[in-house]
Amino acid sequence: MKQDALRSVADLARVGFISEAARPELEKVSGRYAISITPEMAALIDPADPRDPIALQFVPDARELEQGRGESPDPIGDGAHSPVEGVVHRYPDRVLLKLLHVCPVYCRFCFRREMVGPGKPQSLTPQALDAAMAYIAAHPQIWEVILTGGDPLAMSARRLGDVFGRLRQIAHVKIVRIHTRVPAVDPGRISDELIEVLRNCGKTVYVALHANHPRELTASARSACAKLIDAGIPMLSQSVLLKGVNDNVETLAALMRAFVEMRIKPYYLHHADLAPGTAHLRTSIEEGKALIKALRGHVSGLCQPTYVLDIPGGHGKAPIDPDLSQSSGGGWRIEDFRGRSHDYDDPASAPPIR
Numbered sequence: 001m002k003q004d005a006l007r008s009v010a011d012l013a014r015v016g017f018i019s020e021a022a023r024p025e026l027e028k029v030s031g032r033y034a035i036s037i038t039p040e041m042a043a044l045i046d047p048a049d050p051r052d053p054i055a056l057q058f059v060p061d062a063r064e065l066e067q068g069r070g071e072s073p074d075p076i077g078d079g080a081h082s083p084v085e086g087v088v089h090r091y092p093d094r095v096l097l098k099l100l101h102v103c104p105v106y107c108r109f110c111f112r113r114e115m116v117g118p119g120k121p122q123s124l125t126p127q128a129l130d131a132a133m134a135y136i137a138a139h140p141q142i143w144e145v146i147l148t149g150g151d152p153l154a155m156s157a158r159r160l161g162d163v164f165g166r167l168r169q170i171a172h173v174k175i176v177r178i179h180t181r182v183p184a185v186d187p188g189r190i191s192d193e194l195i196e197v198l199r200n201c202g203k204t205v206y207v208a209l210h211a212n213h214p215r216e217l218t219a220s221a222r223s224a225c226a227k228l229i230d231a232g233i234p235m236l237s238q239s240v241l242l243k244g245v246n247d248n249v250e251t252l253a254a255l256m257r258a259f260v261e262m263r264i265k266p267y268y269l270h271h272a273d274l275a276p277g278t279a280h281l282r283t284s285i286e287e288g289k290a291l292i293k294a295l296r297g298h299v300s301g302l303c304q305p306t307y308v309l310d311i312p313g314g315h316g317k318a319p320i321d322p323d324l325s326q327s328s329g330g331g332w333r334i335e336d337f338r339g340r341s342h343d344y345d346d347p348a349s350a351p352p353i354r
Helices: 009-014 023-030 053-058 126-137 157-168 192-199 219-230 249-261 285-295
Strands: 087-091 094-098 144-148 175-180 204-210 235-241 264-271 306-311 316-319 325-328 331-335 341-344
Touching: 009 023, 087 126, 094 126, 126 157, 157 192, 192 219, 219 235, 235 249, 249 264, 249 285, 264 285, 285 306
Parallel strands: 094 144, 144 175, 175 204, 204 235, 235 264, 264 306
Antiparallel strands: 087 094, 306 316, 325 331, 331 341
């Protein structure tokens, strides 16, 4: 019999993920932020390990009630770029389409945590979806639609097929990208019916898998991703840099190598957003830059994600690169992956010979 997700503080206490003493404070957390841990993720958690990296992502923490400096209910400024409900148009050629506000798991660091979960609107109303589609159709510069939420693959294959049927009618939309945790946290949802919907949607589809620790990439997750890729659907990865979860070079390298072994191209490593109550999971940018620098040259180029910060206020993503070069007279001083510096005389920057 299929197990149910853990959705309450009582559920977490019953399986030993939290102590009885912690329940009163965690009930306050659950009154504000949703809880859900799928059986696949629950099976990975070691209740005896207070620093278990899977538990840190999904089991609530009393520190979530603390407001950190700069934290905001809308940390990346979705609202400032939402011309109609459900659409975020921040970049010229692409939009987010937020179809629903539910997820199979609720991450403790989620930047939309104030907007998702029980008690919030479950999905766009038919009228709101009509308005969103009309907006996309009326803006021919929109080349890509990114389905997000919530988790779009929490929808039934039939409902997702209806959305694709409407996008199919908009000729200038060429790419549909799906951002999801489902293949890892609820791999059984990657059904033959869903595969058929994605294969026959009339657009080029990419699936971006969100995973933060190599243990999340179980045999079932790998099988679900293989079904997508074998059906001709390319996959990318996105991860969030999280304190205690993946903020060391060994774990980060293992995660990126695992993606590549699964035929998933590492795409983004996000600096954790300034969502309320998430300071205990956030690293510094300097720590993130050091990790990215440590990956350079020590793991394959295929395994290199782009480290990005979503600039608060809705200004978009910016890459945060380690400082590996600096201007030096008429040339450049370049650092290799061993930390050694080399002079490069840039002929293209030299003044013309007269």
